[in-house]
Structure formats: C-alpha cells, structure tokens
Amino acid sequence: xxxxxxxxxxxxxxxxxxxxxxxxxxxxxxxxxxxxxxxxxxxxxxxxxxxxxxxxxxxxxxxxxxxxxxxxxxxxxxxxxxxxxxxxxxxxxxxxxxxxxxxxxxxxxxx
Amino acid sequence: xxxxxxxxxxxxxxxxxxxxxxxxxxxxxxxxxxxxxxxxxxxxxxxxxxxxxxxxxxxxxxxxxxxxxxxxxxxxxxxxxxxxxxxxxxxxxxxxxxxxxxxxxxxxxxxx
Numbered sequence: 001x002x003x004x005x006x007x008x009x010x011x012x013x014x015x016x017x018x019x020x021x022x023x024x025x026x027x028x029x030x031x032x033x034x035x036x037x038x039x040x041x042x043x044x045x046x047x048x049x050x051x052x053x054x055x056x057x058x059x060x061x062x063x064x065x066x067x068x069x070x071x072x073x074x075x076x077x078x079x080x081x082x083x084x085x086x087x088x089x090x091x092x093x094x095x096x097x098x099x100x101x102x103x104x105x106x107x108x109x110x111x
Numbered sequence: 112x113x114x115x116x117x118x119x120x121x122x123x124x125x126x127x128x129x130x131x132x133x134x135x136x137x138x139x140x141x142x143x144x145x146x147x148x149x150x151x152x153x154x155x156x157x158x159x160x161x162x163x164x165x166x167x168x169x170x171x172x173x174x175x176x177x178x179x180x181x182x183x184x185x186x187x188x189x190x191x192x193x194x195x196x197x198x199x200x201x202x203x204x205x206x207x208x209x210x211x212x213x214x215x216x217x218x219x220x221x222x223x
Binding site for chain 2: 041
C-alpha cells in the first residue's frame with residue numbers, strides 16, 4: 001500500500017465549478033505539500049501545511065492530522081487551473097525535508 | 112526575481128556518453144535536491160545536499176553523482192546514461208528552517 005493516496009486520479013469539470021482533490025496518508029509527517037504542474041511546465045509549490053487551513057486566492061488547503069487526510073479546494077475554477085495537482089508528504093532527513101509524492105490528480109477545466 | 116535555474120532545458124546524449132546537468136539558485140537556500148521524474152510518474156528523490164553534506168538515497172544508482180561547488184550551484188553527473196535514464200530531472204531548493212521546496216523548470220534528458 002502506498003504511503004500517500006490521492007483521489008481522484010483524473011477530474012474534468014466545467015469552468016466555475018468548485019473542485020476538491022483529496023489526499024490520504026498512512027505515516028507520520030512533519031508537513032504536507034500541495035504542488036501544481038502545468039503541462040510542459042515546472043512544479044510550483046502551492047501550500048505547505050502542518051495543521052488547519054490555508055487560503056491563497058481561489059485555492060484552499062486543509063489538513064486533519066488525526067484522520068491523516070488533506071484536501072485541496074479550488075473555488076470558481078478556470079481553464080487556467082488545468083494542471084496536475086500533487087500532494088507530497090514531508091519528513092525530516094539529514095538537515096532537509098524528504099518529499100514522498102502522491103500519484104497526482106490531472107485536472108481539466110473546460111470553458 | 113529569486114529563482115531556481117536549470118540548464119540546459121533539453122539534453123540529448125548517446126547511450127553511455129557522460130552528461131552533466133546544471134542547477135543554480137539565487138535564493139541562498141542551504142538545501143538543494145535532485146529528483147528524477149519519468150513519464151506519468153511522481154518525482155523520485157535521487158539525493159540532496161545540506162550545505163556541503165551530500166546525502167544519497169539508498170536506491171539511487173551509482174551511475175548518478177552530484178557536485179555542489181558552492182551554495183548557488185549544484186550539478187548532476189550521469190556517468191554512463193542508459194535508455195532507462197531518459198527522464199525529466201528536477202532540481203529544488205529549500206531553506207532548512209522553512210522546508211518549502213522551490214523547483215526549477217527541469218531538464219528533459221533523452222538518451223539515444
């Protein structure tokens with residue numbers, strides 16, 4: 001069983017819809033990251049969470065440490081939100097933070 | 112703007128011909144990472160530097176080496192690339208205190 005599971009793997013929605021991507025994990029972590037990767041583009045860090053909720057523009061990320069679950073929400077989705085969204089678990093290692101990545105959710109927002 | 116830069120963006124090499132990928136950063140972060148991302152797969156950590164301390168992942172092949180001559184630069188050397196080493200190679204940096212990782216645009220390596 002993978003340490004981190006994302007759902008859904010693929011999601012297609014219409015512009016304006018509220019989007020939720022889920023991430024469940026089975027190990028102890030120091031933080032959880034949400035990352036975005038546009039087709040042909042680099043990886044952008046959206047959030048790093050260790051508790052509670054964070055909001056940036058139309059993006060909201062929540063984490064429940066007890067339930068080992070995190071969600072990424074996108075309000076008023078737009079075609080430019082089409083990308084792969086990945087959650088990654090962070091644990092300390094040798095002065096750094098090792099990331100274990102989920103398999104990603106491919107999001108397509110149609111106009 | 113502070114950033115993570117990778118050169119080249121695309122690299123083509125021949126089977127067995129050594130290749131070096133470059134990463135530089137203007138963030139003054141003390142941690143630098145190299146990831147390998149194969150098609151439709153999640154990135155896989157190869158190794159990282161914490162300042163000058165090199166930390167290799169247990170399953171990183173010996174074929175992959177790295178150098179960090181100073182805070183700003185880090186290199187990935189593939190001594191004898193095989194067809195299975197064709198992938199996107201991602202460099203990332205973080206500060207030890209904050210932990211958030213900043214990724215470069217990646218170098219796509221093709222092995223002929």
